[in-house]
Amino acid sequence: MVHVNTAELIEKMLAGDRLALARLITQVENRSASVPDIMRRVHGRTGRTYVLGITGPPGAGKSTVVDRLTALLRAESASVGVVAVDPSSPFTGGAVLGDRIRMQSHALDPEVFIRSMATRGSLGGLARATSDVIRLLAAFGKQWILIETVGVGQTELDIIKQADTTVVLLVPESGDAVQTMKAGLMEIADIFVVNKADREGANPLMTELRFMAHLQRQSPQAPKDIDWEIPVLATQAQDGTGVPELLAEVQRHRGTLEASGALEKRRQARRRAELQALLIEEFTEQLSRWLQADGDLAATLEQVADGRLDPYSAVADILAAFRLGPGPSQ
Amino acid sequence: MVHVNTAELIEKMLAGDRLALARLITQVENRSASVPDIMRRVHGRTGRTYVLGITGPPGAGKSTVVDRLTALLRAESASVGVVAVDPSSPFTGGAVLGDRIRMQSHALDPEVFIRSMATRGSLGGLARATSDVIRLLAAFGKQWILIETVGVGQTELDIIKQADTTVVLLVPESGDAVQTMKAGLMEIADIFVVNKADREGANPLMTELRFMAHLQRQSPQAPKDIDWEIPVLATQAQDGTGVPELLAEVQRHRGTLEASGALEKRRQARRRAELQALLIEEFTEQLSRWLQADGDLAATLEQVADGRLDPYSAVADILAAFRLGPGPSQ
Numbered sequence: 055m056v057h058v059n060t061a062e063l064i065e066k067m068l069a070g071d072r073l074a075l076a077r078l079i080t081q082v083e084n085r086s087a088s089v090p091d092i093m094r095r096v097h098g099r100t101g102r103t104y105v106l107g108i109t110g111p112p113g114a115g116k117s118t119v120v121d122r123l124t125a126l127l128r129a130e131s132a133s134v135g136v137v138a139v140d141p142s143s144p145f146t147g148g149a150v151l152g153d154r155i156r157m158q159s160h161a162l163d164p165e166v167f168i169r170s171m172a173t174r175g176s177l178g179g180l181a182r183a184t185s186d187v188i189r190l191l192a193a194f195g196k197q198w199i200l201i202e203t204v205g206v207g208q209t210e211l212d213i214i215k216q217a218d219t220t221v222v223l224l225v226p227e228s229g230d231a232v233q234t235m236k237a238g239l240m241e242i243a244d245i246f247v248v249n250k251a252d253r254e255g256a257n258p259l260m261t262e263l264r265f266m267a268h269l270q271r272q273s274p275q276a277p278k279d280i281d282w283e284i285p286v287l288a289t290q291a292q293d294g295t296g297v298p299e300l301l302a303e304v305q306r307h308r309g310t311l312e313a314s315g316a317l318e319k320r321r322q323a324r325r326r327a328e329l330q331a332l333l334i335e336e337f338t339e340q341l342s343r344w345l346q347a348d349g350d351l352a353a354t355l356e357q358v359a360d361g362r363l364d365p366y367s368a369v370a371d372i373l374a375a376f377r378l379g380p381g382p383s384q
Numbered sequence: 385m386v387h388v389n390t391a392e393l394i395e396k397m398l399a400g401d402r403l404a405l406a407r408l409i410t411q412v413e414n415r416s417a418s419v420p421d422i423m424r425r426v427h428g429r430t431g432r433t434y435v436l437g438i439t440g441p442p443g444a445g446k447s448t449v450v451d452r453l454t455a456l457l458r459a460e461s462a463s464v465g466v467v468a469v470d471p472s473s474p475f476t477g478g479a480v481l482g483d484r485i486r487m488q489s490h491a492l493d494p495e496v497f498i499r500s501m502a503t504r505g506s507l508g509g510l511a512r513a514t515s516d517v518i519r520l521l522a523a524f525g526k527q528w529i530l531i532e533t534v535g536v537g538q539t540e541l542d543i544i545k546q547a548d549t550t551v552v553l554l555v556p557e558s559g560d561a562v563q564t565m566k567a568g569l570m571e572i573a574d575i576f577v578v579n580k581a582d583r584e585g586a587n588p589l590m591t592e593l594r595f596m597a598h599l600q601r602q603s604p605q606a607p608k609d610i611d612w613e614i615p616v617l618a619t620q621a622q623d624g625t626g627v628p629e630l631l632a633e634v635q636r637h638r639g640t641l642e643a644s645g646a647l648e649k650r651r652q653a654r655r656r657a658e659l660q661a662l663l664i665e666e667f668t669e670q671l672s673r674w675l676q677a678d679g680d681l682a683a684t685l686e687q688v689a690d691g692r693l694d695p696y697s698a699v700a701d702i703l704a705a706f707r708l709g710p711g712p713s714q
Contacts, residue, residue, distance in 0.1 A: 090696035097694035112563060231561040233442060322689040329688045329695045330668070336699055337667050338660070358659045359652040364427035365659045366420035369666055 060088050064095045067194060072167065075194050079169055082186040085179050093186060100192035106304060107201045107217025109210065109242065111231060114223045115249040116202050118291040119300070124160055126301050127198050133165040135191035139184055139203040139213050140172050167191065181212035182335075185328065188216060214242055216324065218317060219307045221245045221300070224263075226255035232262065240270045243284050244307050247300060251288035260286050279316040282307065351375060390418050394425050397524060402497065405524050409499055412516040415509055423516060430522035436634060437531045437547025439540065439572065441561060444553045445579040446532050448621040449630070454490055456631050457528050463495040465521035469514055469533040469543050470502050497521065511542035512665075515658065518546060544572055546654065548647060549637045551575045551630070554593075556585035562592065570600045573614050574637050577630060581618035590616050609646040612637065681705065 060081075066074035081088055106123075108116050117138070124134050160166040171184065184201065191199050203213050214220055222243040224232065232239065246263045248256050267284035270276055285303050289296030311317035345351050354371055357363035390411075396404035411418055436453075438446050447468070454464050490496040501514065514531065521529050533543050544550055552573040554562065562569065576593045578586050597614035600606055615633050619626030641647035675681050684701055687693035 090700070093694050093696045097697075098692075111560070227560050230441070230557050230559070231563075231565075235561075321691070325691065325695065326685060326689045329685065329698055330671075332695050332699045333671060333702060334664055334668055336703060337671075338664055340703075341660075341663060341667075355656060355659065359656045361651070361655065362428075364423050365655065365662050366423045367427075368659055369662045370420070372663060373666060373670075 060091055061095065064092065067190070068096075068099060070195075072164070075167065075190060076169075078190055079187050082190065083171055083183050085183065089186060093189060096189060096193040100189060103188075103192040103196055103199055104219075104308060105188060105199045105201065105217045107203070107214045107220040107242075108223055109203050109214045109220065110223030110249075111225070111228060112204055114225050114228070115291045116204075116223055119221075119223060119247070119249065119289065119297065120200050120202050121159065122291050122294050122297040123200060123301060123304075124166060126298060128160070128163065128165065132197045133195060134160075134167075135194070135196035135199040136166070136168040137184060137187055137191070137199065137201045138168070138170045139180065139201065139210075140170070167194070167196065181216075182331075184213050185216050211238070211242065218311065218320070219244045219304050221247055221304070223247045223249055224259065225250045226253040226259055229255065229259050229262070232259070232266075236266065240266060240275065240284075244282070245300070245303050246284055246286045247289050247296075248286070249289045249291050251296070252290055256288060260288060277316075279319060280310050280314050282310060348375075390421055391425065394422065397520070398426075398429060400525075402494070405497065405520060406499075408520055409517050412520065413501060413513050415513065419516060423519065426519060426523040430519060433518075433522040433526060433529055434549075434638060435518060435529045435531065435547045437533070437544045437550040437572075438553055439533050439544045439550065440553035440579075441555070441558060442534055444555050444558070445621045446534075446553055449551075449553060449577070449579065449619065449627065450530050450532050451489065452621050452624050452627040453530060453631060453634075454496060456628060458490070458493065458495065462527045463525060464490075464497075465524070465526035465529045466496070466498040467514060467517055467521070467529065467531045468498070468500045469510065469531065469540075470500070497524070497526065511546075512661075514543050515546050541568070541572065548641065548650070549574045549634050551577055551634070553577045553579055554589065555580045556583040556589055559585065559589050559592070562589070562596075566596065570596060570605070570614075574612070575630070575633050576614055576616040577619050577626075578616070579619045579621050581626070582620055586618060590618060607646075609649060610640050610644050612640060678705075 063074045063078055067078055078092060081092065108120055108123075110116055120136060120138075124136065127134050160168065169187065171180065171187070188199055188201070201213065201217055203210050220242050222239055222245070224246065226248065228248075246267065248260050248263070250256075251260075263284075263286045267286060271283045287296060287300055287303060289300060291297060308317075311320070345355055351372060354363065354368050358365055358368045393404045393408055397408055408422060411422065438450055438453075440446055450466060450468075454466065457464050490498065499517065501510065501517070518529055518531070531543065531547055533540050550572050552569055552575070554576065556578065558578075576597065578590050578593070580586075581590075593614075593616045597616060601613045617626060617630055617633060619630060621627060638647075641650070675685055681702060684693065684698050688695050688698045
């Protein structure tokens with residue numbers, strides 16, 4: 055094994071070395087011990103990057119839409135990073151094949167960097183890894199980062215919430231799924247797109263989505279920081295129909311966020327939430343180690359597992375056993 | 385305001401007073417400060433209770449199936465508690481009307497206790513409240529507890545995972561949703577039911593579900609503690625068709641879990657997970673208080689929010705500032 059100097063890799067990456075970037079992403083994806091060091095070193099190197107999320111059910115045509123959007127952005131000379139995340143790949147096998155078959159039209163363009171990520175072990179780690187990969191791509195100088203993910207479940211939500219603008223992509227057949235996931239969809243969507251809009255059922259679905267978007271705007275759940283009614287667009291991504299209009303809506307959403315100051319406020323809120331998640335993760339890890347190492351605590355845990363002790367009493371006992379509180383100076 | 389003595393309420397509840405039970409549930413639902421005390425006092429009073437979860441999309445007929453199952457269980461002289469949880473009620477309004485219109489056939493039966501719960505504030509609290517309500521109903525002596533919830537999202541998963549056996553209820557129109565939620569469905573389902581099975585599309589859906597169940601059994605994700613291929617049943621709950629067969633499958637699943645020792649092992653794992661969740665919750669709350677009270681930490685948090693400090697460095701700083709670790713004796 056060759057010893058890889060992380061500092062050296064980062065220097066190379068910042069100088070535009072795609073291979074160095076790819077190796078750093080692999081370290082991040084594997085949650086290597088060097089991740090905190092990598093993130094410390096690239097911090098502050100990130101430029102003016104905008105993150106666009108594309109989510110939707112399998113078969114909605116997400117890759118095609120991402121491909122078309124990439125082409126339009128490249129026509130405007132913007133550099134583009136694409137991160138395709140498939141948390142459900144043990145079932146669908148999606149991301150594994152992804153790198154090879156997707157977006158061959160951009161394979162030779164040095165200003166497009168494409169990476170697929172799939173579940174390796176815990177799902178929680180995937181959202182964190184995606185967030186770190188976004189930072190790496192930003193430090194690499196990408197002006198646009200497109201995140202593509204299948205849109206169901208907590209992990210996917212955690213992933214897609216890292217986007218500045220989120221497009222929810224549906225197909226005419228998605229009507230039933232829309233009913234099922236209504237609350238979740240409204241929570242994440244900034245733009246609705248009905249792809250394969252030449253198929254039967256496109257119009258009723260668009261009508262339904264417009265009705266939902268209209269209700270949402272007046273509901274207490276609607277975001278208060280910008281005035282935005284979720285637009286509903288039709289595309290046929292296969293031949294590019296409607297995709298320029300989609301990019302225009304993305305730009306309009308970006309403009310609204312920027313003009314109102316909401317973009318920076320939302321990013322701040324995301325960073326706060328991320329810090330809290332990291333703290334809780336670290337605490338949980340330390341706690342597990344203590345529970346294993348400390349005989350008394352392990353015994354308490356087993357009493358709860360066996361049903362001999364109620365969990366509320368156990369929490370009081372365990373937290374009392376730790377110096378949980380402000381540090382040594384107090 | 386009359387001062388309510390919790391100990392007295394619990395005595396009454398344990399003696400069979402339904403009003404006392406209802407008032408305790410209200411305290412639990414509102415996350416009153418007395419909850420830890422209530423849970424300590426009812427602990428160990430819980431008898432031989434089996435928890436059955438019914439989940440599925442809106443309109444699948446969950447209430448009707450629960451109603452029919454309740455009737456069958458009452459015919460066997462079992463006492464039944466029903467908890468209908470609707471985390472999405474701000475959108476659907478489901479649980480609010482629920483109590484009044486549902487299950488009128490059991491309204492006068494003292495051996496059936498029905499309670500609807502909806503979101504009040506945070507979703508996270510709803511899963512915890514449901515778990516505590518299950519304990520209260522068990523202490524009250526219910527032999528069967530049926531939990532009914534809409535089956536999408538992390539909260540609903542947290543709720544339904546408290547069941548010993550979980551039935552996923554679908555309708556012939558659910559095909560697209562099944563594709564979208566495949567991984568999530570396979571994770572929670574012990575039994576699949578296609579309700580309203582006289583409608584078009586029932587047979588293809590059942591074939592697809594059987595294929596998924598068959599694949600799942602051979603996948604690395606399949607549970608290892610019991611040998612169980614998820615059965616796929618057809619019902620027409622409106623007239624009761626297929627519901628006795630459903631109850632028979634539930635009993636067969638219960639028997640398999642009991643005979644293999646998996647039931648107790650799974651319950652132990654649930655209690656461990658619940659303790660950990662409670663610990664993390666408590667830690668998070670303390671952490672938020674410290675972050676607000678301690679100027680240095682608040683400054684660190686704001687540096688991260690503004691993008692001046694990376695979150696990994698901040699976590700190292702914050703955890704170093706606390707006596708996080710084994711207690712005073714060490």
